[in-house]
């Protein structure tokens with residue numbers, strides 16, 4: 001596997017996320033096979049893999065929906081099995097499936113989540129105003145979630161994930177099912193929040209066009225990590241012309257497709 005050395009400037013801090021030798025099976029089907037990678041602090045790391053690569057399984061393990069039976073996962077140095085409370089307190093998650101209560105207003109959805117993290121009414125209102133400064137969603141806070149578009153609902157879920165000031169954000173294919181404009185808005189919004197709040201991101205996607213030249217990328221295929229590193233380094237190590245080309249060389253999947261939706 002092509003594994004590129006991490007940026008030395010971040011080497012001293014514990015990684016935001018460390019996945020070490022993690023395997024997971026559903027019955028006899030191995031979904032993750034000895035998976036190891038890191039998300040350095042302050043990085044935007046794309047977890048790139050086609051449908052069925054194992055991305056959601058990995059997210060289920062990091063969020064403790066499933067127990068880690070083989071290997072270890074650490075969030076900012078805290079072992080998920082040994083100190084789950086400490087580790088999960090620093091984590092914000094946007095799952096693939098929609099999880100807002102459609103009968104509650106946007107404000108109620110955000111404040112309910114804040115309350116679960118011990119953030120009281122006035123502090124939660126201040127935090128909402130802070131995250132949504134300059135966004136048209138500020139004017140929609142009193143609207144029921146059911147009256148928002150799919151792209152707006154996704155953006156509210158992203159805001160919700162940031163409410164308790166996590167240090168690491170996981171997003172599991174957050175733009176699935178959205179049109180091109182909404183997708184671009186969401187990618188831009190997350191990148192802006194990452195800069196403003198100095199958080200680390202693991203962004204699972206099968207869409208190569210969501211990956212930026214400055215990102216780190218972890219290529220996952222059939223439950224195995226095939227490459228890990230900054231995009232230019234992965235491209236170079238595969239003697240490829242682009243990350244799409246590098247992905248194609250690593251996985252043997254065709255690179256002409258606009259995305260990887262149809263391959264697995």
Ligand SMILES: Nc1ncnc2c1ncn2[C@@H]1O[C@H](COP(=O)(O)OP(=O)(O)OP(=O)(O)O)[C@@H](O)[C@H]1O
Nearest residue numbers: 026029030031049050051052053054055056057058
């Ligand atoms: N509950 C389950 N029972 C059995 N097999 C499962 C289950 N969930 C996932 N799998 C299998 O595990 C493998 C990895 O699936 P996973 O959903 O983690 O991949 P993914 O990269 O998230 O794909 P997608 O983008 O389609 O969600 C696939 O072969 C899938 O069929």
